[in-house]
Amino acid sequence: MSDQLQRTPFFEQHLEYGAKMVxxxxxxxxxxxxxxxxxxxxxxxxxxxxxxxxxxxFFVSGSQALSFLQxxxxxxxSKLAIGKAxxxxxxxxxxGIVDDLIxxxxxxxxxxxxxxxxxxxxxxxxxxKNNTEGAQLTNASDDYALLALQGPASPAILAELTDVALxxxxxxxxxxxxxxxxxxxxxxxxxxxxxxxxxYINAKECPVTEVFEKLLAAGTSHGLKLCGLGAxxxxxxxxxxxxxGNDITAETHPLEARLGWITKxxxxxxxxxxxxxxxxxxxxxxxxxxxxxDEARAIPRKDYRLFDEDAxxxxxxxxxxxxxxxxxxxxxxYVDVGAIEKNKNLVIQIRNKEVPIQLCTPPxx
Numbered sequence: 001m002s003d004q005l006q007r008t009p010f011f012e013q014h015l016e017y018g019a020k021m022v023x024x025x026x027x028x029x030x031x032x033x034x035x036x037x038x039x040x041x042x043x044x045x046x047x048x049x050x051x052x053x054x055x056x057x058f059f060v061s062g063s064q065a066l067s068f069l070q071x072x073x074x075x076x077x078s079k080l081a082i083g084k085a086x087x088x089x090x091x092x093x094x095x096g097i098v099d100d101l102i103x104x105x106x107x108x109x110x111x112x113x114x115x116x117x118x119x120x121x122x123x124x125x126x127x128x129k130n131n132t133e134g135a136q137l138t139n140a141s142d143d144y145a146l147l148a149l150q151g152p153a154s155p156a157i158l159a160e161l162t163d164v165a166l167x168x169x170x171x172x173x174x175x176x177x178x179x180x181x182x183x184x185x186x187x188x189x190x191x192x193x194x195x196x197x198x199x200y201i202n203a204k205e206c207p208v209t210e211v212f213e214k215l216l217a218a219g220t221s222h223g224l225k226l227c228g229l230g231a232x233x234x235x236x237x238x239x240x241x242x243x244x245g246n247d248i249t250a251e252t253h254p255l256e257a258r259l260g261w262i263t264k265x266x267x268x269x270x271x272x273x274x275x276x277x278x279x280x281x282x283x284x285x286x287x288x289x290x291x292x293x294d295e296a297r298a299i300p301r302k303d304y305r306l307f308d309e310d311a312x313x314x315x316x317x318x319x320x321x322x323x324x325x326x327x328x329x330x331x332x333x334y335v336d337v338g339a340i341e342k343n344k345n346l347v348i349q350i351r352n353k354e355v356p357i358q359l360c361t362p363p364x365x
Contacts (some may be wrong), residue, residue, distance in 0.1 A: 240362020
């Protein structure tokens with residue numbers, strides 16, 4: 001592997017526990033340990049532990065923090081209470097998506113932005129460039145480790161290592177506390193659709209590998225498995241969660257990407273708001289929608305084409321694969337609005353064969 005690839009603080013643990021490592025977002029990351037299917041089932045039925053330390057963390061503070069975030073994100077940050085998190089995205093002036101992210105309100109004038117690992121450099125340049133308000137910005141991406149403990153057994157496992165009342169943390173809420181005796185942000189968020197937590201720990205100040213090992217030990221009796229990026233992708237696809245670079249990009253906008261619910265055009269100006277208001281008034285030409293395939297062993301992949309009954313191309317796949325839970329092909333695709341409304345005899349071209357699909361609205365499970 002290239003010497004240029006970065007490593008998370010848990011790299012040695014990944015090797016020790018037999019992970020298959022791959023390049024991802026500029027890092028050497030585990031794609032799987034025991035196997036994607038076993039890891040996927042563990043998260044759906046018990047628990048899984050993911051290293052997602054490749055993600056980026058930007059702290060935003062000061063008296064101008066709120067006005068800056070209102071301008072740079074599409075959701076309404078003024079509605080965010082201390083101790084709560086908000087899913088959002090940043091857009092270019094033309095409405096295209098810079099990145100999707102989570103905004104945490106840590107204090108009266110202190111926020112945390114969590115961005116995608118592959119976009120850290122681009123996002124950091126974007127927020128700096130647009131910080132005309134003079135908010136205080138700190139890129140702490142290299143300082144923080146991030147572990148995701150996901151699955152129905154997650155609360156029982158984490159309760160063995162913290163005094164925080166986990167049952168009091170609502171979905172998309174968080175508390176500051178300790179895990180295995182070390183300070184952490186304990187957030188009831190995740191990318192799997194299961195109950196779980198994301199643990200932000202300063203790796204420069206805490207022995208994060210010790211926390212990793214104690215989580216593993218606590219999870220032994222609960223069926224916890226180490227999980228890689230492969231299971232993370234199959235789990236998020238079953239829930240219809242967007243992946244930047246696939247389902248959302250600079251060439252897509254939130255109104256067509258099923259993100260209208262986070263796009264608060266009534267909050268006042270934000271970057272991209274004028275173009276998005278124009279698009280909303282006119283109506284979108286295509287929408288990101290889900291689909292399933294009943295034919296056995298027919299697996300959809302990114303960029304496969306969709307056609308209507310008249311053999312006209314009406315869409316393309318952005319994410320696809322075999323649903324481990326449903327045991328059939330599922331995917332998400334941008335499809336022409338007319339074809340969605342008609343929703344009749346649509347097919348996907350897999351190699352040289354046309355296979356019928358059924359449109360649906362995610363989640364799939």
